[in-house]
Amino acid sequence: MKKLFFLLSWLVFATCQAQQPTKQAENSGIVTVATNPLPFLQDSLFISQLYQQTLLEGKCYENLRYLCTKIGARFTATPQAEQAVRWTKSLLDSMLLDSVWLQLVQVPQWKRGKAEKAHLVSKKGKIAVPICALGGSVGTGAKGLQAGVIEVKKIEELAVLGEEKIKGKIVFFNQALNVTYFDTFEAYGEAGKPRRNGASEAAKLGAVGVVVRSLASNLDDLPHTGSMTYQLNVRQIPAVAISTNGAELLSKQLVADPTLQFFMQTNCQRLADTTSHNVIGEIRGTEKPNEIIVVGGHLDSWDLAQGAHDDGAGCMQAVEVLQLFKKFNIRPRRTIRVILYMNEEFGNRGGITYSQYAEQVQNSVKHLAALESDRGGFTPRGFNVDATPDKVQAVAQWLPLLKPYGIYFAQKGGAGVDITPLKVVGTTLIGYVPDSQRYFDLHHTTQDTFDKVNQRELKLGAAGMAALVYLIDKYGI
Amino acid sequence: MKKLFFLLSWLVFATCQAQQPTKQAENSGIVTVATNPLPFLQDSLFISQLYQQTLLEGKCYENLRYLCTKIGARFTATPQAEQAVRWTKSLLDSMLLDSVWLQLVQVPQWKRGKAEKAHLVSKKGKIAVPICALGGSVGTGAKGLQAGVIEVKKIEELAVLGEEKIKGKIVFFNQALNVTYFDTFEAYGEAGKPRRNGASEAAKLGAVGVVVRSLASNLDDLPHTGSMTYQLNVRQIPAVAISTNGAELLSKQLVADPTLQFFMQTNCQRLADTTSHNVIGEIRGTEKPNEIIVVGGHLDSWDLAQGAHDDGAGCMQAVEVLQLFKKFNIRPRRTIRVILYMNEEFGNRGGITYSQYAEQVQNSVKHLAALESDRGGFTPRGFNVDATPDKVQAVAQWLPLLKPYGIYFAQKGGAGVDITPLKVVGTTLIGYVPDSQRYFDLHHTTQDTFDKVNQRELKLGAAGMAALVYLIDKYGI
Numbered sequence: 001m002k003k004l005f006f007l008l009s010w011l012v013f014a015t016c017q018a019q020q021p022t023k024q025a026e027n028s029g030i031v032t033v034a035t036n037p038l039p040f041l042q043d044s045l046f047i048s049q050l051y052q053q054t055l056l057e058g059k060c061y062e063n064l065r066y067l068c069t070k071i072g073a074r075f076t077a078t079p080q081a082e083q084a085v086r087w088t089k090s091l092l093d094s095m096l097l098d099s100v101w102l103q104l105v106q107v108p109q110w111k112r113g114k115a116e117k118a119h120l121v122s123k124k125g126k127i128a129v130p131i132c133a134l135g136g137s138v139g140t141g142a143k144g145l146q147a148g149v150i151e152v153k154k155i156e157e158l159a160v161l162g163e164e165k166i167k168g169k170i171v172f173f174n175q176a177l178n179v180t181y182f183d184t185f186e187a188y189g190e191a192g193k194p195r196r197n198g199a200s201e202a203a204k205l206g207a208v209g210v211v212v213r214s215l216a217s218n219l220d221d222l223p224h225t226g227s228m229t230y231q232l233n234v235r236q237i238p239a240v241a242i243s244t245n246g247a248e249l250l251s252k253q254l255v256a257d258p259t260l261q262f263f264m265q266t267n268c269q270r271l272a273d274t275t276s277h278n279v280i281g282e283i284r285g286t287e288k289p290n291e292i293i294v295v296g297g298h299l300d301s302w303d304l305a306q307g308a309h310d311d312g313a314g315c316m317q318a319v320e321v322l323q324l325f326k327k328f329n330i331r332p333r334r335t336i337r338v339i340l341y342m343n344e345e346f347g348n349r350g351g352i353t354y355s356q357y358a359e360q361v362q363n364s365v366k367h368l369a370a371l372e373s374d375r376g377g378f379t380p381r382g383f384n385v386d387a388t389p390d391k392v393q394a395v396a397q398w399l400p401l402l403k404p405y406g407i408y409f410a411q412k413g414g415a416g417v418d419i420t421p422l423k424v425v426g427t428t429l430i431g432y433v434p435d436s437q438r439y440f441d442l443h444h445t446t447q448d449t450f451d452k453v454n455q456r457e458l459k460l461g462a463a464g465m466a467a468l469v470y471l472i473d474k475y476g477i
Numbered sequence: 478m479k480k481l482f483f484l485l486s487w488l489v490f491a492t493c494q495a496q497q498p499t500k501q502a503e504n505s506g507i508v509t510v511a512t513n514p515l516p517f518l519q520d521s522l523f524i525s526q527l528y529q530q531t532l533l534e535g536k537c538y539e540n541l542r543y544l545c546t547k548i549g550a551r552f553t554a555t556p557q558a559e560q561a562v563r564w565t566k567s568l569l570d571s572m573l574l575d576s577v578w579l580q581l582v583q584v585p586q587w588k589r590g591k592a593e594k595a596h597l598v599s600k601k602g603k604i605a606v607p608i609c610a611l612g613g614s615v616g617t618g619a620k621g622l623q624a625g626v627i628e629v630k631k632i633e634e635l636a637v638l639g640e641e642k643i644k645g646k647i648v649f650f651n652q653a654l655n656v657t658y659f660d661t662f663e664a665y666g667e668a669g670k671p672r673r674n675g676a677s678e679a680a681k682l683g684a685v686g687v688v689v690r691s692l693a694s695n696l697d698d699l700p701h702t703g704s705m706t707y708q709l710n711v712r713q714i715p716a717v718a719i720s721t722n723g724a725e726l727l728s729k730q731l732v733a734d735p736t737l738q739f740f741m742q743t744n745c746q747r748l749a750d751t752t753s754h755n756v757i758g759e760i761r762g763t764e765k766p767n768e769i770i771v772v773g774g775h776l777d778s779w780d781l782a783q784g785a786h787d788d789g790a791g792c793m794q795a796v797e798v799l800q801l802f803k804k805f806n807i808r809p810r811r812t813i814r815v816i817l818y819m820n821e822e823f824g825n826r827g828g829i830t831y832s833q834y835a836e837q838v839q840n841s842v843k844h845l846a847a848l849e850s851d852r853g854g855f856t857p858r859g860f861n862v863d864a865t866p867d868k869v870q871a872v873a874q875w876l877p878l879l880k881p882y883g884i885y886f887a888q889k890g891g892a893g894v895d896i897t898p899l900k901v902v903g904t905t906l907i908g909y910v911p912d913s914q915r916y917f918d919l920h921h922t923t924q925d926t927f928d929k930v931n932q933r934e935l936k937l938g939a940a941g942m943a944a945l946v947y948l949i950d951k952y953g954i
Contacts, residue, residue, distance in 0.1 A: 052657040
């Protein structure tokens with residue numbers, strides 16, 4: 001009954017819109033609505049079928065179970081990452097797509113090594129704290145590193161303190177996520193600077209190591225890893241993440257005993273580049289085969305956990321989109337291409353390599369749009385569009401079709417790390433945006449495991465992505 | 478920056494609305510928007526503060542921790558329920574409200590007893606299956622009950638089968654939740670008929686017991702309890718819920734061996750009514766103290782778990798609303814009254830008793846609006862309004878203020894069991910609607926525990942409720 005009511009409401013809405021003066025075309029700031037409501041009514045019925053099919057028989061949840069529990073962590077340049085490449089290729093092969101292939105990607109190599117540990121050494125003795133090396137960091141070596149600690153919140157404070165107070169010390173970046181932001185990704189982006197660039201900035205002033213507060217929404221004992229980079233011609237010093245509880249403890253102990261020292265031992269190392277692959281499959285378009293709509297996620301994960309939300313979920317949702325096209329026997333007008341990118345977490349070589357290919361072929365092949373799911377497999381909210389305002393509005397015009405399934409906004413915003421390099425060829429970049437409240441409790445930790453993914457939430461995302469790809473294919477963008 | 482952008486957008490939006498021809502008043506189907514944008518701009522700023530305060534220093538999460546882990550399950554007429562009454566009264570006392578009191582409620586008494594168990598008895602032997610008695614059911618007694626089984630999906634099928642096929646049998650209601658509905662409460666309402674009324678309908682045709690498939694969104698081994706009632710002058714037969722995996726197994730085994738028998742043993746019993754209390758506190762209105770805005774949840778839970786989502790979450794969110802009014806030193810125009818109802822799960826005596834009081838005093842005290850949170854402490858989505866269309870629109874007009882925090886709809890719909898009896902005094906009934914995808918994985922099971930509640934999701938709900946109460950108090954409804 002509710003669905004019927006919605007359809008009728010939509011018909012009335014679309015009809016009213018059609019009767020409005022058609023000023024829309026003159027003003028790119030206004031949502032453009034098709035003047036004939038009937039195609040949208042058909043779309044509404046079809047999208048309802050897409051959701052029903054996914055919720056009843058969608059494969060993404062069971063595929064994700066396999067990826068997470070049978071293959072597990074898929075850190076770039078590990079045997080498990082290669083196993084994931086082979087398994088997802090065979091999965092695409094089994095779907096009888098028009099083409100399935102692997103794209104060679106040169107990838108960096110970094111190994112965590114074993115026996116990471118850390119403790120505070122204060123007047124009262126040693127207190128162990130949970131840490132992990134940041135991805136890309138040099139190790140301390142077997143002897144470890146021990147030094148006094150200086151605490152700052154933000155990178156900008158380093159210049160104020162100057163070399164005199166920093167030299168020979170371990171810099172402790174204690175910048176917490178701003179919990180007052182509704183969108184936790186906004187807080188993550190803001191608080192993430194010390195993790196990404198803190199080591200080199202501290203080393204320039206003579207620091208011997210950095211300890212970075214985990215980028216977590218909550219207080220607990222999990223260290224959150226993540227990538228860091230060194231600037232050229234700056235001494236490379238070890239960098240670790242400390243759990244939020246550990247950060248709180250360290251901060252308090254520093255007040256009680258400013259002379260305390262921090263000991264850390266990590267055994268990570270950078271190795272020579274090697275090769276891996278992006279996994280790609282497509283259904284060829286019937287009318288415009290050289291216009292490509294990409295849908296994807298990244299196949300690699302961090303080494304600490306199964307990468308269930310980050311980003312096994314996105315990969316299996318992207319695969320589901322093509323599975324739905326096959327299930328309903330839709331021959332798309334344009335080519336729908338799924339890409340499971342390699343190495344998002346630690347270099348983005350998969351995304352860069354694919355965009356280089358897209359650039360090479362741009363005279364004959366147009367990458368019209370790219371949709372990525374890399375914000376976890378949580379309940380749907382909307383889409384971010386990284387393109388001109390008219391493209392944001394193009395997506396927004398379809399929201400009435402998606403609102404019954406919890407997708408209610410299209411806004412200007414970051415789309416996804418893997419697809420962002422496609423900007424060079426003018427692709428409309430779209431990020432699927434699920435609810436972000438729980439993501440940074442487990443992001444880049446040992447707890448990003450399959451059991452944290454809810455089947456319905458995951459499937460609703462896949463169906464919403466399929467609906468958007470269907471609409472872009474049908475109407476263009 | 479985003480907040481500032483929102484505020485400016487809102488100003489532009491409200492100004493544009495103000496410039497529209499003011500036909501709105503003539504048509505109750507159209508959202509009414511205030512013609513002066515400035516009050517709403519102030520509201521937007523204040524609501525932002527409400528959210529910031531709640532996310533930074535809100536007490537609901539830690540209060541819920543205490544309620545769930547120190548007191549635990551709070552089934553009506555148990556010592557824990559009484560402990561919860563005393564603790565929440567002292568919590569309200571500590572907030573320095575204008576009045577705090579207990580309202581006497583006559584409550585029913587039912588005890589589960591120990592050693593619930595069940596198994597299939599087929600040609601191949603016994604297979605144990607997870608069950609629990611439905612609340613209100615008679616027990617089987619120590620000997621248990623064993624009989625052949627007849628499976629149906631819906632109550633309506635009983636009449637087709639008739640007494641001949643049902644007499645002496647245990648009826649197995651195997652109606653699954655329809656997973657294709659976006660709103661899992663819609664599926665719950667539809668599939669819940671056998672649990673609520675199946676026993677008496679089966680007994681009329683000679684059944685000796687009923688086994689009801691758990692009202693769960695997923696497949697697992699948890700039986701979900703819930704209330705059932707017997708019709709007058711119909712034989713009372715034992716009723717149990719079986720886990721969804723158990724239901725699947727039973728259904729398959731019945732195909733393989735239609736002569737299989739089902740054994741169940743439950744030791745539950747109904748006892749004489751006793752007394753308990755609704756817990757009530759209020760901040761008196763300065764201008765219209767006899768206009769009441771109620772905000773509440775239910776303090777009782779099922780006996781199987783901590784009742785974290787159902788409905789400790791709603792209670793602690795309701796308390797937070799008043800805490801926010803105190804924190805910001807808001808003297809409301811109307812009286813804001815928090816009510817923590819007793820016995821929602823098993824008779825709704827708290828809600829009924831309060832509405833009887835409201836009816837008695839209606840000549841001098843107007844219950845303007847009542848807001849309930851009883852759909853779990855999940856991430857926000859919207860509000861259901863159980864009132865005339867103009868009230869739905871009254872809530873909808875404020876959505877632009879709440880959309881930045883994930884609240885994007887106001888729709889006609891069920892508000893909450895506890896507040897529904899207030900319909901007799903014409904109260905506008907409003908239900909806070911969080912995301913429903915995960916709720917029926919754990920609803921009424923042993924897994925409804927504190928660790929399943931996300932702090933941010935819970936707090937966002939509390940802040941959204943506070944914002945709505947603030948707006949209703951300021952503008953009326």
